[in-house]
Amino acid sequence: MLSPDSLKRIDREIAKYPAGRAQSAVIAALAIAQDEKGWLSTETIDFVASYLSLPSILVYEVATFYEMYNMRPVGNKITICTNLPCALHGAAQAAVHLKQSLGIDFDETTADGSFTLKQGECFGACGDAPVLLVDNKRLCSWMSNDKIDELIAELRAKAN
Amino acid sequence: MNARSEFIDYGPEAIILAGLTGRNWRLADYVARGGYEALKKILTEKTPPQAIIAELKKSALRGRGGAGFPTGLKWSFVPQQYSGDKYLVCNSDEGEPGTFKDRDILRYNPHVLIEGMAIAAYAMGCRRGYNYIHGEIWDTYERCEEALEEAYQARYLCDNILGSGFSFHLYNQHGFGAYICGEETALLESLEGKKGLPRYKPPFPASYGLYGKPTTINNTETFAAVPWIINRGGEAFLNLGRPNNGGTKIFSVSGDVERPGNAKLLEMAGGMRAGRKLKACIPGGSSMPVLPGEAMMQTDMDYDSIAKAGSMLGSGGVIVMDETRCMVRSLLRVSYFYFEESCGQCTPCREGTGWLWRVLNRIEHGEGRNGDLELLTSVSDNIAGRTICALGDAAALPVKSFIKHFRDEFQYHIDHKRCLVPDYV
Ligand SMILES: Cc1cc2nc3c(=O)[nH]c(=O)nc-3n(C[C@H](O)[C@H](O)[C@H](O)COP(=O)(O)O)c2cc1C
Numbered sequence: 001m002l003s004p005d006s007l008k009r010i011d012r013e014i015a016k017y018p019a020g021r022a023q024s025a026v027i028a029a030l031a032i033a034q035d036e037k038g039w040l041s042t043e044t045i046d047f048v049a050s051y052l053s054l055p056s057i058l059v060y061e062v063a064t065f066y067e068m069y070n071m072r073p074v075g076n077k078i079t080i081c082t083n084l085p086c087a088l089h090g091a092a093q094a095a096v097h098l099k100q101s102l103g104i105d106f107d108e109t110t111a112d113g114s115f116t117l118k119q120g121e122c123f124g125a126c127g128d129a130p131v132l133l134v135d136n137k138r139l140c141s142w143m144s145n146d147k148i149d150e151l152i153a154e155l156r157a158k159a160n
Numbered sequence: 161m162n163a164r165s166e167f168i169d170y171g172p173e174a175i176i177l178a179g180l181t182g183r184n185w186r187l188a189d190y191v192a193r194g195g196y197e198a199l200k201k202i203l204t205e206k207t208p209p210q211a212i213i214a215e216l217k218k219s220a221l222r223g224r225g226g227a228g229f230p231t232g233l234k235w236s237f238v239p240q241q242y243s244g245d246k247y248l249v250c251n252s253d254e255g256e257p258g259t260f261k262d263r264d265i266l267r268y269n270p271h272v273l274i275e276g277m278a279i280a281a282y283a284m285g286c287r288r289g290y291n292y293i294h295g296e297i298w299d300t301y302e303r304c305e306e307a308l309e310e311a312y313q314a315r316y317l318c319d320n321i322l323g324s325g326f327s328f329h330l331y332n333q334h335g336f337g338a339y340i341c342g343e344e345t346a347l348l349e350s351l352e353g354k355k356g357l358p359r360y361k362p363p364f365p366a367s368y369g370l371y372g373k374p375t376t377i378n379n380t381e382t383f384a385a386v387p388w389i390i391n392r393g394g395e396a397f398l399n400l401g402r403p404n405n406g407g408t409k410i411f412s413v414s415g416d417v418e419r420p421g422n423a424k425l426l427e428m429a430g431g432m433r434a435g436r437k438l439k440a441c442i443p444g445g446s447s448m449p450v451l452p453g454e455a456m457m458q459t460d461m462d463y464d465s466i467a468k469a470g471s472m473l474g475s476g477g478v479i480v481m482d483e484t485r486c487m488v489r490s491l492l493r494v495s496y497f498y499f500e501e502s503c504g505q506c507t508p509c510r511e512g513t514g515w516l517w518r519v520l521n522r523i524e525h526g527e528g529r530n531g532d533l534e535l536l537t538s539v540s541d542n543i544a545g546r547t548i549c550a551l552g553d554a555a556a557l558p559v560k561s562f563i564k565h566f567r568d569e570f571q572y573h574i575d576h577k578r579c580l581v582p583d584y585v
């Protein structure tokens with residue numbers, strides 16, 4: 001089950017498509033579900049499927065195909081683009097700094113569950129390198145080590 | 161790292177990004193710059209759709225999404241007399257490594273895209289359009305939602321726009337992290353709410369596109385050039401560029417430059433970082449062949465000249481590498497990308513991209529074997545041209561060109577189990 005607010009947002013997405021094409025809203029609907037729940041459990045996926053009157057398998061296929069869905073619980077998710085243009089402009093060092101500061105590797109979550117680190121592919125924002133994304137939504141540009149430290153401190157403070 | 165502000169001026173020759181400050185993106189600002197005049201003009205003058213397409217052909221505008229296909233010609237493929245639903249789609253799924261121009265159009269001048277799409281919709285008789293935006297630039301998606309809202313309020317998007325009888329409705333959809341959805345038919349699948357698996361072609365989108373209806377897909381920068389062409393004429397646009405290569409093109413310069421950004425040339429990106437020498441350059445996004453520094457410095461930046469130099473202009477993402485960069489390591493990262501992003505539909509691409517990455521990985525880690533370079537070439541040859549979409553070619557071209565131009569460096573890795581330029585980070 002999702003909150004009335006999430007359902008309203010999903011309805012808005014469905015309205016973007018012609019009548020009978022609610023499947024088109026599935027990518028947005030899963031993103032909205034993830035906003036609320038933090039990750040996509042089987043129950044959440046089933047719920048989205050029934051809300052859009054789709055077979056669960058279709059929705060599950062989408063959830064597993066697109067990289068930004070969390071198929072497991074995550075902490076504050078930090079995704080850093082390490083693709084070549086970014087790597088050439090400081091992202092390689094920034095990735096090392098992130099790993100050291102959090103004490104985890106890519107695709108890992110800290111023991112207290114507060115941070116998850118991901119390696120991303122090109123965001124289409126290479127001019128902002130090193131560039132990272134917090135919880136899919138917040139793009140942080142030109143992330144020097146100092147700015148990374150500030151960001152981590154800020155996210156930690158918010159969690160407490 | 162040098163400090164920098166968020167906004168970079170685009171210089172005197174900018175068209176789409178002219179007069180922007182980073183803050184003047186709203187409808188009122190756009191109108192003050194002469195925005196929506198082109199749309200008003202064609203609607204009040206009732207310009208015949210064919211005349212608009214003819215103007216586009218005259219302009220020699222070529223698609224800015226990578227393939228450089230002539231836009232006017234593409235528009236003429238849509239069946240004019242077909243009276244059912246036709247769709248217009250904008251490809252803002254910019255994810256080609258080294259390319260970051262569409263994001264600047266979308267966040268700094270979203271209304272130029274809306275106007276360009278409305279004109280295109282009029283020319284092709286589409287009543288509905290979608291702008292598919294890369295998932296990772298969420299704040300930009302939100303801005304585009306706001307801009308659409310403004311355009312609806314001002315009734316530049318609605319039924320019977322400005323009393324002309326022409327109706328157009330435009331919507332934004334965001335992606336959620338899949339490079340392959342930049343491929344136009346994968347994008348259509350994604351718009352239909354499916355996995356982004358490219359379709360067999362033919363049929364082409366012009367006859368069988370979104371929901372099986374005639375559909376035209378163009379890149380953001382392509383649509384954004386349209387209002388200028390309507391205002392000033394196709395001829396004027398053509399004269400800004402070179403024969404067969406009309407207009408100006410935005411280049412995104414990244415890598416070893418002082419100040420990455422969307423600029424006309426290397427000087428505007430602040431020159432090489434720390435005054436080093438240019439070693440290699442990929443001129444059109446990571447899917448295109450690499451060129452050695454010397455060749456790069458001698459070529460003009462238009463579709464035909466770059467092709468003559470042995471590469472492609474692609475998306476205009478210029479990735480600059482200086483003399484301290486290891487070519488094996490650089491190619492390894494590029495190969496990982498295609499391995500990671502292959503949709504897995506075609507065997508040569510699904511298996512081949514992983515194979516390329518594994519062989520490059522062992523060369524990089526001092527375990528390369530004699531014959532590996534031939535193996536890489538042969539695997540590349542067996543991917544290219546054997547897949548449904550061009551991701552296969554995009555994975556193969558960098559490998560072949562890096563080995564062609566920097567073979568000694570790869571061989572050195574295999575022979576000496578280490579790098580020629582050790583201080584790469
Ligand atoms: C793997 C792959 C990725 C692509 N990514 C993009 C992209 O991010 N943006 C884009 O406009 N075109 C991309 N294209 C090209 C599109 O398929 C299509 O040619 C383009 O959107 C057409 O628009 P244009 O004629 O205005 O260039 C990609 C193609 C392939 C094969």
Ligand code: FES
Nearest residue numbers: 081086122123126
């Ligand atoms: S390569 Fe990192 S955002 Fe493009």
